[in-house]
Amino acid sequence: MTLTVLMNAGPWLSVPPPGYGGIENVIATLVPELRRLGVRVVLASVESSTLPVDERIAVYPDGQFHALQRPYNQVCGVSQAHLAGVVRELHRRDDVDLVHDHVEAVGLATLAAMGPDAPPVLHTLHWDLAKHPELYGNLDGGDRVRVNGVSASQLARAPRALRDHSVGHVHLSTPLAVDADRRPAVAKGEHVVILGRINPGKGQDLGARLAREVGFPLVLAGPVGPYHRPEDLAAAGDEARQNPDVRFFHEHVAPYVDGDLVRWVGTVAGQERDDLVASARASLFPLRWEEPGGTAVVESLSLGTPVVATARGCLPELIEHGRTGLLTTDEEELGELVLAAGGLAADECRRVAAERFTPARMAQRYVELYDRVRQGAAKP
Ligand code: UDP
Missing domain, CATH: 3.40.50.2000 (Glycogen Phosphorylase B;)
Structure with a gap:
């Protein structure tokens, strides 16, 4: 039936x-x-x-x-x-x-x-x-x-x-989770990516500070409130700050964004998003909330990019420490883990994603x- x-x-x-x-x-x-x-x-x-x-x-x-x-x-x-x-x-x-x-x-x-x-x-x-x-x-x-x-x-x-x-x-x-051999390997760059809404829970302020202190290139991708492109946010007047995520960005993230080591590129989509994540040394999730499901986490693994994150919410369920990523309960340790993540194999991340997600x-x-x-x- x-x-x-x-x-x-x-x-x-x-x-x-x-x-x-x-x-x-x-x-x-x-x-x-x-x-x-x-x-x-x-x-x-x-x-x-x-x-x-x-x-x-x-x-x-x-x-x-x-x-x-x-x-x-x-x-x-x-x-x-x-x-x-x-x-x-x-x-x-x-x-x-x-x-x-x-x-x-x-x-x-x-x-x-x-x-x-x-x-x-x-x-x-x-x-x-x-x-x-x-x-x-x-x-x-x-x-x-x-x-x-x-x-x-x-x-x-x-x-x-x-x-x-x-x-x-x-x-x-994620539809990105396919057999590892069906996905062409993308050359890895030096950058680290944080993919997600700019929001205190997602912790872009912490990620940006660590990038400046430890010295790794960081790309922040995602909307700030309703603004998807940096030029739209720049054009919005002071009224935009009524949105809490806009305020968070201006007060806590923007001071670290220098357009060089730390960049905010706005929302990325389609192939641009996939290439940005696939070519990253690691995806960083400096979470300050209990991430309920973590789509961007499973997307990262599917694209062959290990995850470095605070061990919050669903992260310990999705990430095997030492195999597909590195987790810590100590925020300050994240910078060090980002540097170590280069040692994790992209193929292994893709294989696990194709099995589980x-x-x-x-x-x-x-x-x-x-x-x-x-x-x-x-x-x-
Ligand atoms: N996303 C995107 N472009 C961006 C930022 C995020 O396409 O610039 C997508 C990301 O790939 C994921 C979703 O938005 O599919 C975010 O889902 P997630 O569960 O990670 O976070 P949520 O925003 O639902 O808490």
């Missing part, structure tokens, strides 16, 4: 996303592999989504990404409106075997409130959950609603109500979890 899954992508961005888009990228990576395994996928997302699926439900005409800049209750309001449309659709039809939901927090509560006629729900947690535990309080869906994490550490830190409903975790994957593997794991959720929901 064919399994029909309603994949609820939420109201924020089209799938695949036009540029940055964590959840939408995960869905765009997962869905083709699920369909290859014979799963029928109904995608609930914004109308502009182009991902090939078996059926589409367009709940919003356009992505509501701008709403993410607003206060949190408005963000929830947009999510609620989206979910109301999904719930209406579920009441109308009876061919959905399972809802795979990706809408933060309110998704669970709304779907749980559908009652006993609802299909079972698997909700994937995408964030650091310590921040909004209250939003996950209402899980009155009983056995019909289950959650999964994107790492064991994310689940371990999650509020009790969520852990009690967990069916496990599935690590993130392929989209096919992620889809296989989700099919297992779908079974588990449906079996749990079928119990009297």
